[in-house]
């Protein structure tokens with residue numbers, strides 16, 4: 001689905017600013033507010049951090065964009081299928097890892113007699129590039 005269609009089906013106007021933000025998230029995978037501003041500077045030099053933030057939040061509310069809470073800084077990504085995040089403590093890279101958490105959460109619900117409400121899983125790792133540098 002194109003970003004224009006994605007916005008329109010969610011009743012948001014396909015403004016150049018929103019399209020620009022979506023394009024950045026598409027290319028970067030995950031980006032912070034500051035990352036986005038840094039990249040938008042060329043195209044939209046006057047676009048303020050608060051405007052980007054407002055646009056992001058509107059898209060988060062519609063479920064187009066997903067907030068990723070990994071580090072102290074909030075990251076954003078275009079909403080995708082369920083996945084885990086692998087965060088490298090050495091180089092700060094964030095990778096998506098396809099994983100179905102259903103069997104895991106079912107087990108926890110059984111063992112703990114509880115209901116899992118949030119099954120977001122983020123793992124801190126040392127990635128293979130950083131590991132190979134150590135040897």
Ligand SMILES: [Zn+2]
Pocket residue numbers: 088089090091092093126127128129130
């Ligand atoms: Zn790394």
Ligand SMILES: [Zn+2]
Pocket residue numbers: 030068077083084085095096
């Ligand atoms: Zn992700």
